[in-house]
Amino acid sequence: MRHESPMTMVLPEQQVRDRVHRLVPELWHALGDLVRHRSVATTPDPPLAVTAEAIAEMFRAAGLSTATVETITHGTRKSAPMVLADEVAHAGVTTVLLYAHYDVQPADESKWTTKPFEPTERMDENHDMRLYGRGAADNKSGVMMHLGAIKALYGDRGALPLNIKLVIEGEEESGTSVLESYLADNPDDPRFKADLVIVADAGNIERGAPTLTETLRGIVAADVTVETMAGKVHSGTYGGPVPDAFMALVQILATLQDRKTGDVAIEGLTQYEHAWPTVPEADYRRDAGVLPMTSLIGSGTIAKLLYGKPSVTVTGLNGLPLVSGAANVLCAKARARVSLRLAPNQDPDEAYAAMAAHIMAAAPWGLKPVVKQIASGAGFIASAGEHQQQIERALMEAYHASSVARAGQGGSIPLVNALRAANPEADVVLWGCEEPSSHAHGADESVSQSELEHMTLAEALLLRSVMSPIPIQAS
Template sequence: MTATSSTRDVRERVRGHLPALWRTLAELVRDRSVGADPDPPLAVTAEKVAALFRGAGLPGAAVTAVTHEGRTSAPLVHADAPGPPGAPTVLLYAHYDVQPADGSKWTVTAPFEPKEVDEGDDTRLYGRGAADDKSGIVMHLGALEALRANGSDLPIGVKLVVEGEEEGGDSVLAAHVAANPGDTRFHADVVVVADTGNLAVGRPALTSTLRGALVVDVAVRTLRHEVHSGVHGGPAPDAFLTLAQILATLQDPVTGDVAVPGLGVLDHPWPEVPPEEFRRDAGVLDEVDLIGSGTIAQQLYGRPSVTVVGLAGAPSAARPANVLTPSATARISLRLAPDQDPDRAFALLRRHVLGVAPFGVRPVVTPVGRGAGVTAGGGAFQAEVEAALAAAYGTTEVAHVGQGGSIPLVAALRAANPRADLVLWGCEEPRARIHGDDESVSRSELEHMTVAEALLLHALAGHGR
């Protein structure tokens, strides 16, 4: 069989499965698998995912968990199907937990009511998790089904890791793998992470770097209790305003760069991101300037950024009260250069916050979650990876890009598999609006990326013959 006929055969198999895969994705979107919400429990979704993979040729797929320092991970879907002697082993990674969603901000559908929309040039499925990362789960399903011609046994070894902690920022699974790099459940010749995406619909890309992440709570207390703002306001400092002063120091007031001294940067020749495309995809208002120094690609992929992602103790606009706030807490998400040590970054952030705190206030700075950045690539099958992606899209041009986001487990998998190929790809192109309102996934991207992964698995099977 020629390479061209192999590609055509794989593409036809994926297209044959695509209607069922699309329906499966919609059903998974209905599951409210928000990591921070125990109702319904994550185990419900995990059991569904395990059943799907048992039907796709991994009869041992089961829900399990790991423990680390007395903590137990969220339900983990794991499988280990050894291949024929001499065949390589691939580890397929995705996650089923999703971000919370405020339904009042969604315009196309409610977050957990999947809706298919024909948008002329493409069909998209809207709903929380449609792209991030239940599309990754369905990609893996489709690729395995396409690999098993006529229901035959898998010609390669396959390990499956579908976790429920990726969105939480504090992964017990990642901590376990990092502390136990010899745990063979997480060893493979090729590690495929289906949780990134392309430059745009139809423009294939491999992710070469991931930024790291640090999540920190900064708590400020100025008073023992609430007091009347007219009677005591002036001499008595308000905790929320004090916290706001601290938060304002995290960015340079002129450039918008992160202003925590000592944080590193990693500049790399990534393809440039056109400013007009970035503004459109990010929804930046016409009158608002972009911030930061360096190119957009440098900022997104290799430099730190800071965001306040949560507040506690902030005065309520809906029910205002004329009182001074005694205490307030901000949760800060700091994205880090791919080669930045998260522990070092925490020490630098803490020193900065303590150094700028006004009025003798002593902030409490508490780490909530951290994840190291990653550099991908590496092993013996990079040519097969690029060829599979190029063939799936019918092109000779595959971009190598960074990823501004972070996936906590990936750094641990990289360390546990230092000689393996680490493949970072997926369906999460900019129009997907992952983590935002009206999240969606492209049907054409799901098809092409499933073909790419099936072609890669097919190529790996050839190395075992």
């Protein structure tokens, strides 16, 4: 007599759809709970461990009994708590690694319509329910996609013909990932080895348009310090002969962009060509909140400027009081943090060297600014592996669409490269619920309920499609 091992059973597609649909209220509620966790990586004592533990408990309850909170030490640095799981069903079956992050950007409450850490539901003009809150999209929605896909597939059954590894980190937004540098030095750590890597930290090109993100920009950042005097002195008594440190710094910063075109003016940076879809100017303006009188800058299409070219921003400044505390003193020492987004094919070390050389050369009046590197992460260019067709099909089936868009993302997810380096043969899927109207990193961040459902379904269908048949055991 033969009978099937429970692991041979794969749920019919319709059942996966039904299950995901029924799970939505529960996922929506759990996402709200996660938004209440103020897991802002850059504040003192953020409740990272508490958030991680809450997530681990959700996954244990969903059937991943191995989900635990761990930290990783690399050199002298210890990572933020991360949720790891290693669910081994069978040695010969596909191993999938599910990645998301639970840390969030800070939120300036004065700019928000509702409180950023109190999840709030509102229907939008398209009759789509949205959940507002910091991290609702970036990236707690990604945590929910993984949770929902696992719940839909495991349901009441025990093991599946699929090995699942979970990596939910808490330092993606901090700009310095211990896990990333650890992985670069330890690419063979079995906890991060997989045949398929699903990064649920991207989004569709617009709501309802199934999209695979195929490129990411990289990033380097540096602090530039200019010092001209031993200390502050009266601007009337001494101002004139001596360079004010802030004004000197401004001279340097102003050279980072071409004054006419607005292009990054640092020599030697790369650009990358790719068949990105068109980004309509009106959509871009609306989503970014560009004021009507502001002209766009830079040479090339909006897609190329966003995904394939470098861009430069000053993200922090020391040395001057706020305007409300302005005083008639010369600035003796000023520091700016310069952040440079990189084309997907740019080597970050080369970009940093070019930026540092540019800054040194741009310093006026014989000044010698001090340039210190703060962050560095390579971009990403997807390559099609053995699961490419299943990935596209799952996404199309989830949206009942006949094609998928192939987009880029202007932001950086440095860990993606580290995961790929650790798994050079694996497909790396970049998708998620962070479509443009979710305003990730901005005020009034939100996530669409229909996107959460469709993307969870896409992930569940993908996991279903890569389940390997297990030999039926005779007994």
